[in-house]
Amino acid sequence: MISEKLGKFELNKAYSGDCIELTKKLPSDSIDLIVTSPPYADTVSYGNKVKVFNPDDYVDWFLDLSKQTHRVLKPSGSFILNINDKAKNGERSTYVFELVYKIAKETGLKLFDRYIWYKKSALPMTGEKRLNDRVEYIFHFVKDSKKFKTYTDRIREPYKEISLKRFKNKVHGNDIVLPDGTTKLSQRGSSKPHPLGTKPTTVFRFDTCSALRGLEHPAPFHPQLPAFFVNWLTDEKDVVLDPFIGGGTVAEVCMKMNRNFIGFDINKKYVEITEKRLKKTFSESSKKTSIKKVTDFC
Numbered sequence: 001m002i003s004e005k006l007g008k009f010e011l012n013k014a015y016s017g018d019c020i021e022l023t024k025k026l027p028s029d030s031i032d033l034i035v036t037s038p039p040y041a042d043t044v045s046y047g048n049k050v051k052v053f054n055p056d057d058y059v060d061w062f063l064d065l066s067k068q069t070h071r072v073l074k075p076s077g078s079f080i081l082n083i084n085d086k087a088k089n090g091e092r093s094t095y096v097f098e099l100v101y102k103i104a105k106e107t108g109l110k111l112f113d114r115y116i117w118y119k120k121s122a123l124p125m126t127g128e129k130r131l132n133d134r135v136e137y138i139f140h141f142v143k144d145s146k147k148f149k150t151y152t153d154r155i156r157e158p159y160k161e162i163s164l165k166r167f168k169n170k171v172h173g174n175d176i177v178l179p180d181g182t183t184k185l186s187q188r189g190s191s192k193p194h195p196l197g198t199k200p201t202t203v204f205r206f207d208t209c210s211a212l213r214g215l216e217h218p219a220p221f222h223p224q225l226p227a228f229f230v231n232w233l234t235d236e237k238d239v240v241l242d243p244f245i246g247g248g249t250v251a252e253v254c255m256k257m258n259r260n261f262i263g264f265d266i267n268k269k270y271v272e273i274t275e276k277r278l279k280k281t282f283s284e285s286s287k288k289t290s291i292k293k294v295t296d297f298c
């Protein structure tokens with residue numbers, strides 16, 4: 001592993017401690033991508049000494065981290081936040097909406113987009129009225145909405161048969177609204193399919209993943225989630241930060257994709273698990289291979 005430094009930190013290492021305090025020690029404009037899944041409000045315990053925030057306290061706590069996020073990100077960088085809320089006593093909590101609103105209004109970060117992670121499998125909801133919940137949110141913030149970088153050609157996918165037929169038959173795009181308020185079908189004109197495929201949608205359906213089995217952490221990332229964003233938003237050798245590294249998924253993805261990482265976790269045990277996972281995954285020979293395809297992660 002490379003042992004370059006970023007401020008006081010060695011790259012490609014996980015550190016134990018509070019992520020707000022540790023992020024304060026990172027230099028400004030030094031991180032290319034932050035991709036993370038924090039502990040959600042009112043959910044699983046990550047050990048006796050780790051505070052579980054209730055939705056009322058969560059927003060102020062997370063805003064402090066978001067201000068640091070804004071400071072450490074490069075203008076070309078992105079901050080990807082996977083988070084979810086919970087229904088309790090007959091009401092779904094609104095803290096995620098409040099948080100996203102305040103991040104966008106109070107920290108300098110801009111909300112570029114919101115994505116949905118549709119989970120192919122999830123436990124059924126109890127109770128008669130509530131429908132089965134299969135989604136989590138992914139928010140994409142940027143420091144500079146003009147300068148942030150993307151490599152969209154890397155994530156293009158094959159067109160569906162029906163889309164190709166539409167191009168061929170010049171089937172309409174959007175309806176045109178006429179002055180009297182009625183609509184007419186527009187023609188696609190001369191547009192052609194992109195030679196590298198279509199852009200993915202804002203709904204992600206990651207594969208069911210054997211990589212998630214047997215990890216010693218209660219809520220690991222699906223590796224395809226960070227892998228997708230690392231591939232789309234960074235170059236090789238860029239620095240990726242996960243302030244809640246947990247069992248080390250982002251670290252492993254970065255090493256496999258030839259990116260540098262820094263990880264923080266308040267629970268020392270998880271930092272040890274991350275180190276163990278990295279050692280296991282990277283025998284000397286496998287260090288040399290660089291994975292580029294997101295689907296190689298499961």
Ligand SMILES: C[S@@+](CC[C@H](N)C(=O)[O-])C[C@H]1O[C@@H](n2cnc3c(N)ncnc32)[C@H](O)[C@@H]1O
Pocket residue numbers: 017018019020036037038039040046050051217219220221222243244245246247248249250264265266267270
């Ligand atoms: C949802 S888990 C992250 C899982 C991780 N994405 C993975 O793939 O394993 C959230 C993590 O945040 C850690 N954590 C909670 N409070 C923290 C804090 N103040 N600073 C740093 N880490 C914290 C927990 O110990 C837990 O491992």
